[in-house]
Amino acid sequence: MKLTAPVCSTFDVMIFLTLLRESISFAFHALRVNRLRTLLSLLGITIGIFAIIAVFTAVDSMEYKVRSSVQSLGENVIYIEKWPWAPEDGVEYEWWEYMNRPVAKVSEAEELAKRLTLSEAVVFTARLRKTVNYKTSFVENAQVQAAMYPYDRVKTFNISTGRYFTEQETEAGKAVCIIGDNIRNALFNLEDPLGKDIKVFGLKVTVVGVFDPEGESLLGNSMDSQILMPLEFIRNIADVRKEELSPNIMVKALPGVAVADLKDEVKGIMRSIRRLKPTEDENFTLNEVSILSSGLEQMFGIIGTAGWIIGAFSILVGGFGIANIMFVSVRERTGQIGIQKALGAKNWFILTQFLTESIVLCIIGGVLGLVLVWGGTAIASSALDFDFTLKASNIVLGLTISVLIGIISGFIPSYSASQLDPVEAIRSSS
Amino acid sequence: MAYTTYKRPGILTALCIIGYIVVMGSLPSIFSPDVRRLGIWFPSVLGLLIALRFIAFVGIWHMKKWGVELLLYAFLGGLIITELAGITSYYVGVPAQIIALGVAFIYYRKMDRNL
Numbered sequence: 001m002k003l004t005a006p007v008c009s010t011f012d013v014m015i016f017l018t019l020l021r022e023s024i025s026f027a028f029h030a031l032r033v034n035r036l037r038t039l040l041s042l043l044g045i046t047i048g049i050f051a052i053i054a055v056f057t058a059v060d061s062m063e064y065k066v067r068s069s070v071q072s073l074g075e076n077v078i079y080i081e082k083w084p085w086a087p088e089d090g091v092e093y094e095w096w097e098y099m100n101r102p103v104a105k106v107s108e109a110e111e112l113a114k115r116l117t118l119s120e121a122v123v124f125t126a127r128l129r130k131t132v133n134y135k136t137s138f139v140e141n142a143q144v145q146a147a148m149y150p151y152d153r154v155k156t157f158n159i160s161t162g163r164y165f166t167e168q169e170t171e172a173g174k175a176v177c178i179i180g181d182n183i184r185n186a187l188f189n190l191e192d193p194l195g196k197d198i199k200v201f202g203l204k205v206t207v208v209g210v211f212d213p214e215g216e217s218l219l220g221n222s223m224d225s226q227i228l229m230p231l232e233f234i235r236n237i238a239d240v241r242k243e244e245l246s247p248n249i250m251v252k253a254l255p256g257v258a259v260a261d262l263k264d265e266v267k268g269i270m271r272s273i274r275r276l277k278p279t280e281d282e283n284f285t286l287n288e289v290s291i292l293s294s295g296l297e298q299m300f301g302i303i304g305t306a307g308w309i310i311g312a313f314s315i316l317v318g319g320f321g322i323a324n325i326m327f328v329s330v331r332e333r334t335g336q337i338g339i340q341k342a343l344g345a346k347n348w349f350i351l352t353q354f355l356t357e358s359i360v361l362c363i364i365g366g367v368l369g370l371v372l373v374w375g376g377t378a379i380a381s382s383a384l385d386f387d388f389t390l391k392a393s394n395i396v397l398g399l400t401i402s403v404l405i406g407i408i409s410g411f412i413p414s415y416s417a418s419q420l421d422p423v424e425a426i427r428s429s430s
Numbered sequence: 431m432a433y434t435t436y437k438r439p440g441i442l443t444a445l446c447i448i449g450y451i452v453v454m455g456s457l458p459s460i461f462s463p464d465v466r467r468l469g470i471w472f473p474s475v476l477g478l479l480i481a482l483r484f485i486a487f488v489g490i491w492h493m494k495k496w497g498v499e500l501l502l503y504a505f506l507g508g509l510i511i512t513e514l515a516g517i518t519s520y521y522v523g524v525p526a527q528i529i530a531l532g533v534a535f536i537y538y539r540k541m542d543r544n545l
Contacts (some may be wrong), residue, residue, distance in 0.1 A: 005488065051463060056461070084445075301463060305462075305463065305465040308458060308462055311458075312458035315457075316454075346545075347544070347545045351545070391469065393466065393470040396470055396471075396474060397460075397461055400477045401460065401461065401477070404457070404460070404478075407481040407484070407485070408453075409487055409532055415488055419492075
């Protein structure tokens with residue numbers, strides 16, 4: 001047999017497009033005729049797409065939120081503390097060793113600020129919980145954050161109304177504060193808080209600014225529920241050397257300086273401040289955001305993989321459902337296929353017709369699943385005060401999976417339909 | 431026009447069964463976190479390649495030349511895409527794919543040209 005290369009003219013392309021359109025309309029007609037069966041068979045795909053995209057959307061939204069919270073801690077900031085945030089890889093968490101360590105001191109922060117060459121700012125902070133009130137309104141256990149002056153250089157925040165402290169206010173320990181949006185709402189409601197005095201520790205403290213609303217933070221470090229005060233003011237009324245106040249020193253690297261280099265410098269100076277011998281272990285920990293980031297990456301990796309497995313099984317079940325219904329569809333329409341072929345329909349026309357039906361079925365199922373996810377995110381966002389977002393990448397992924405399942409589960413039934421002998425097909429239906 | 435259809439040899443049956451298992455096994459990979467990280471377009475392209483491989487094995491099962499050709503295109507497409515995305519782990523499966531293609535091409539002359 002001599003095979004010649006097919007010549008593709010514009011006419012052939014037109015015929016192909018006409019037949020393709022016809023096969024698509026055939027497919028839609030078949031879906032319309034069997035509405036209940038269509039609905040039942042696409043349910044599997046709908047549930048599968050809903051399961052997998054819902055998990056991905058939840059994971060992506062939580063990951064975004066946690067990452068934002070972690071980033072607000074400062075990516076190039078080192079925290080000098082008594083306790084490490086997480087055990088090092090392969091090293092046992094020696095809590096009994098850490099317990100005996102001294103806490104960070106204000107004098108150490110001052111010494112570091114003098115001697116460090118790679119840092120932009122050094123800040124000592126401590127926090128405590130107190131009840132604050134204004135007239136008859138009060139907030140119980142409000143988080144009071146005490147910090148040195150350059151706190152605004154190491155921590156990322158915005159002030160919506162008012163201003164940050166002046167250097168004189170912080171050094172003189174003036175009774176001034178900046179309050180978070182939640183505190184403002186609880187104490188002042190619609191009243192302008194600027195210049196008003198709130199009572200903390202029974203003392204009058206003047207509000208000079210209000211932080212921009214940040215929303216809830218999964219790490220609990222949102223400025224919305226904080227009251228920031230000069231460290232010197234807090235030192236007059238509380239002992240910031242107490243461990244309950246979580247004293248720590250924040251060191252921010254100069255622009256362009258690697259955190260690892262800054263860490264080395266801080267380590268050397270801290271060892272000299274604490275007079276540690278070369279053979280002695282450090283009695284402080286240098287924490288950085290990357291510790292949390294890598295821990296979070298692992299956590300979200302596990303959640304993502306769990307979602308992936310659940311989704312894979314759901315999709316698999318949905319795919320088998322579609323394949324089953326397509327076999328039934330081919331069986332039911334055997335006579336019709338025979339007549340079509342007897343009238344000159346090509347094999348690929350029959351194949352395209354059934355394959356299109358399968359793909360359309362899966363796309364409808366996938367779109368319904370995505371609509372359910374979208375509705376679910378809208379409800380969850382308003383009910384939980386947490387912003388769930390259905391990302392474009394997840395929509396594309398959902399539709400891709402739908403088309404893929406449509407092709408894979410529909411190809412064998414469609415191919416078997418295309419291979420039917422017209423005579424046998426017509427005979428079998430009569 | 432009459433065509434002589436050869437019976438599918440056992441080795442091609444085995445190849446197709448392994449192929450189906452590998453395709454079904456690789457299906458969940460399109461929504462794995464690692465693949466999603468490579469870009470919004472990558473899962474779609476990977477999905478298309480998986481679908482092409484599946485169709486290719488159906489073709490080979492039915493002793494069709496287009497099945498072998500489609501498997502070759504999917505292989506080459508996979509190489510190009512993974513090269514563009516910079517995934518080196520893909521090359522681990524390359525020898526197995528070359529063997530599969532080699533086996534399929536041995537019987538290529540005995541296969542049917544039609545759909």
